[in-house]
Amino acid sequence: MEKLKSMVLKTLQLQIAETTPHDLPSTCSSLLHFFLQQPMFHQIVRDLTDPETSLCRKNKEAALESKRKGNECFSRGDYSNALSFYSQALRVAPTSANDTEKNLVAMLYVNRASVLHRMGLLVECVRDCNRALVICSSYAKAWYRRGKANVSLKNYEDAVRDLHVAMNMEPSLTGRRQIENELKLMSDPHEGTSSSLDKHNENNLGHFQSSVTDEPHQIKLQCVSSPTKGRGMVSLTDIPQSSLIHAEEPYAAIILKSCRETHCHFCLNELPADTVPCPSCSIPLYCSQQCQEQAGGKNTGKNSKNYDIRETLSDELEKYIADITVPYVSSPDIQHFAEHRHECHGVHWPLVLPSEIVLAGRILAKSVGQQRHCSYVSNIIGNLFVILLSQIKVNSMAIVRMKFPDVYCSMDQSGKFSQAGGALTSNLEQVRVGQAVYSAGSLFNHSCQPNIHAYFLSRTLYIRATEFVVAGCPLELSYGPQHWQRQLFESIMEVFVSQVGQWDFLDSCVAKYEKQKINHLVVPPICSSETHVQVEKPKDDDIDKVAGLVFEQTGCSNQIEPGYCLNCGTYRDLEALHAMANKAEICIRGLQDAIIANEVGPNTLSDALVSFDLLRSTLHAYNKNIAEVEDNLAQAFCLFGELQLAMDHCEASIEILEKLYGPDHIAIGNELVKLSSIQLSLGDQSAMDCLNRVAVIFSRYYGSHANTIFPYLQGLEREAHKLVQ
Numbered sequence: 001m002e003k004l005k006s007m008v009l010k011t012l013q014l015q016i017a018e019t020t021p022h023d024l025p026s027t028c029s030s031l032l033h034f035f036l037q038q039p040m041f042h043q044i045v046r047d048l049t050d051p052e053t054s055l056c057r058k059n060k061e062a063a064l065e066s067k068r069k070g071n072e073c074f075s076r077g078d079y080s081n082a083l084s085f086y087s088q089a090l091r092v093a094p095t096s097a098n099d100t101e102k103n104l105v106a107m108l109y110v111n112r113a114s115v116l117h118r119m120g121l122l123v124e125c126v127r128d129c130n131r132a133l134v135i136c137s138s139y140a141k142a143w144y145r146r147g148k149a150n151v152s153l154k155n156y157e158d159a160v161r162d163l164h165v166a167m168n169m170e171p172s173l174t175g176r177r178q179i180e181n182e183l184k185l186m187s188d189p190h191e192g193t194s195s196s197l198d199k200h201n202e203n204n205l206g207h208f209q210s211s212v213t214d215e216p217h218q219i220k221l222q223c224v225s226s227p228t229k230g231r232g233m234v235s236l237t238d239i240p241q242s243s244l245i246h247a248e249e250p251y252a253a254i255i256l257k258s259c260r261e262t263h264c265h266f267c268l269n270e271l272p273a274d275t276v277p278c279p280s281c282s283i284p285l286y287c288s289q290q291c292q293e294q295a296g297g298k299n300t301g302k303n304s305k306n307y308d309i310r311e312t313l314s315d316e317l318e319k320y321i322a323d324i325t326v327p328y329v330s331s332p333d334i335q336h337f338a339e340h341r342h343e344c345h346g347v348h349w350p351l352v353l354p355s356e357i358v359l360a361g362r363i364l365a366k367s368v369g370q371q372r373h374c375s376y377v378s379n380i381i382g383n384l385f386v387i388l389l390s391q392i393k394v395n396s397m398a399i400v401r402m403k404f405p406d407v408y409c410s411m412d413q414s415g416k417f418s419q420a421g422g423a424l425t426s427n428l429e430q431v432r433v434g435q436a437v438y439s440a441g442s443l444f445n446h447s448c449q450p451n452i453h454a455y456f457l458s459r460t461l462y463i464r465a466t467e468f469v470v471a472g473c474p475l476e477l478s479y480g481p482q483h484w485q486r487q488l489f490e491s492i493m494e495v496f497v498s499q500v501g502q503w504d505f506l507d508s509c510v511a512k513y514e515k516q517k518i519n520h521l522v523v524p525p526i527c528s529s530e531t532h533v534q535v536e537k538p539k540d541d542d543i544d545k546v547a548g549l550v551f552e553q554t555g556c557s558n559q560i561e562p563g564y565c566l567n568c569g570t571y572r573d574l575e576a577l578h579a580m581a582n583k584a585e586i587c588i589r590g591l592q593d594a595i596i597a598n599e600v601g602p603n604t605l606s607d608a609l610v611s612f613d614l615l616r617s618t619l620h621a622y623n624k625n626i627a628e629v630e631d632n633l634a635q636a637f638c639l640f641g642e643l644q645l646a647m648d649h650c651e652a653s654i655e656i657l658e659k660l661y662g663p664d665h666i667a668i669g670n671e672l673v674k675l676s677s678i679q680l681s682l683g684d685q686s687a688m689d690c691l692n693r694v695a696v697i698f699s700r701y702y703g704s705h706a707n708t709i710f711p712y713l714q715g716l717e718r719e720a721h722k723l724v725q
């Protein structure tokens with residue numbers, strides 16, 4: 001890459017350095033034109049797209065080695081490691097490879113199904129059996145394992161059918177005897193024979209979640225332009241509070257590096273135990289076949305009636321087999337994005353290129369695909385080089401998930417809360433999982449007083465009004481935690497994707513946004529906390545205005561030197577105070593790190609308490625930092641089992657947030673979840689009132705999606721009801 005960079009002519013380098021969004025297309029073309037004349041450029045593109053030399057190709061030997069290790073773990077009862085070895089083997093096994101005359105991938109699915117069965121993950125086990133049977137419909141072991149899992153699931157009708165088919169296809173006498181015994185055990189009349197599990201049961205996962213019905217209200221949005229913010233969205237009608245005003249799939253999306261092993265590479269939900277790999281390369285993992293197909297394009301999997309039966313089966317059983325072994329076909333209304341397909345033709349791009357470049361590649365691939373160009377891989381990679389070398393970045397939005405960390409509280413499979421860290425407390429945390437480009441969603445501007453709220457289900461962006469919005473009023477969100485990346489080179493959107501135009505980066509927004517981030521650090525002109533005046537740093541005209549107001553109210557003279565208290569005239573050394581606040585904040589950061597690592601020692605906590613006192617004497621009483629430290633202390637005291645103290649700090653944090661944002665802000669909702677769980681642990685019945693408040697706030701911000709996003713709230717409510725009864 002460096003060699004390639006050094007070849008670029010000085011004049012061209014200068015031109016690139018001085019490029020503006022306006023002349024970007026011509027600069028890009030000149031750079032591409034230059035590269036196309038360089039044999040080295042063609043060689044690099046060839047290397048990168050050659051499946052034989054690629055880093056992410058399938059590897060039968062590696063798959064066999066992982067399978068062997070998986071078998072070893074399985075035989076000594078180490079199921080969790082067996083699961084990861086089989087999953088790893090599945091990731092690298094070529095789809096056509098055989099092992100002892102059986103398809104390797106099918107064998108691995110059956111082995112993994114056995115592990116999942118032992119681990120009590122029955123639905124996952126059935127799904128893996130199905131996957132094996134789609135590849136090899138006469139695989140007796142897969143039918144047998146499916147039957148056993150269906151027995152455990154009390155799906156007796158299916159279990160009997162599975163075992164009959166297994167019996168019919170099992171070549172060995174001992175195997176048949178074993179199945180016969182199993183069938184005999186089953187011959188007792190069973191109550192409530194449940195109907196079949198959905199054949200693939202794929203739809204229970206992944207992207208399906210995003211289709212939860214909550215139709216956008218009959219709202220007509222319009223894109224308008226303003227001189228200060230550029231394009232923005234307004235509604236042509238009045239919007240009631242909590243209405244869903246927008247739902248959109250990303251134009252392109254990419255998983256964050258940190259989530260590659262834990263989240264589905266397509267829908268970005270957490271991965272189940274039975275991960276589905278890409279059939280062509282060894283990198284992505286999906287939560288279901290539906291997601292795998294959507295990311296990679298249609299599966300070419302085919303299956304014919306190739307099973308070897310010993311006796312004729314009834315028509316009913318024949319149909320049963322056919323239903324289960326037919327390759328997964330997604331419903332026609334499911335869109336195939338094929339956003340990964342172009343990447344696994346050679347080196348898996350996310351392994352070698354920065355995320356924003358891979359995202360740019362996905363935009364390119366989609367846009368080229370929409371123009372029906374067939375052989376586009378090297379075109380794209382060529383263009384990507386241009387993007388990379390020109391340091392172009394893609395304007396995108398961070399996809400976040402609400403996480404409920406196990407350290408504080410975890411729900412077991414029966415939906416009951418189990419205690420962790422000595423206390424039953426819960427803590428909501430927003431975690432970034434992906435980066436995506438939304439064509440229409442990107443037209444909503446930022447405001448420090450937002451009237452809409454954005455969130456995600458899978459990879460779908462939802463936007464909801466958080467208050468009644470009058471027709472014609474701008475619809476604006478807080479860029480907050482999922483703010484738009486700022487150092488973006490917007491024109492890429494215009495060059496390659498026609499429907500997304502150019503974004504203007506107006507300094508006023510940036511300044512506002514930066515200001516919002518500054519934590520109202522107080523330059524304390526008054527030393528008593530009741531009369532503190534809150535001003536922003538850096539000093540600007542606002543300080544004069546605020547000071548003017550205070551002088552007016554207190555009747556003070558405004559002939560006062562900096563650093564003197566407006567109330568009593570005491571001098572305070574602002575620089576020393578700053579230094580002290582910084583030192584205290586460093587110590588508090590130590591506590592925050594210890595909380596994340598779940599390793600809060602008594603010294604860390606007592607040091608943090610001393611620093612907290614210092615901070616309180618320096619910062620304004622309603623400073624956001626103080627609220628955050630109160631929250632940290634609540635968490636730390638929870639870990640120590642000091643629940644009463646934890647509750648006091650949690651309430652103090654809420655009190656500050658209420659002053660800053662008002663009583664119904666989402667930040668308060670999140671904090672109330674924590675407070676309610678501490679109250680529950682203390683057997684305090686006010687948990688119910690707290691949860692009622694949470695319900696009101698969450699339905700305002702998430703509408704009917706609140707339960708999907710926060711499933712554990714129902715568990716908390718159940719516990720609270722028990723207390724009240």
Ligand SMILES: C[S@@+](CC[C@H](N)C(=O)[O-])C[C@H]1O[C@@H](n2cnc3c(N)ncnc32)[C@H](O)[C@@H]1O
Pocket residue numbers: 228229230231232442443444445446447484502503504505506507508509510512
């Ligand atoms: C996601 S885009 C929003 C749509 C954009 N206004 C446009 O014309 O395409 C983000 C960009 O919009 C502008 N913007 C958003 N909110 C703003 C605000 N409150 N003040 C000024 N500019 C803003 C900034 O240029 C920002 O980089």
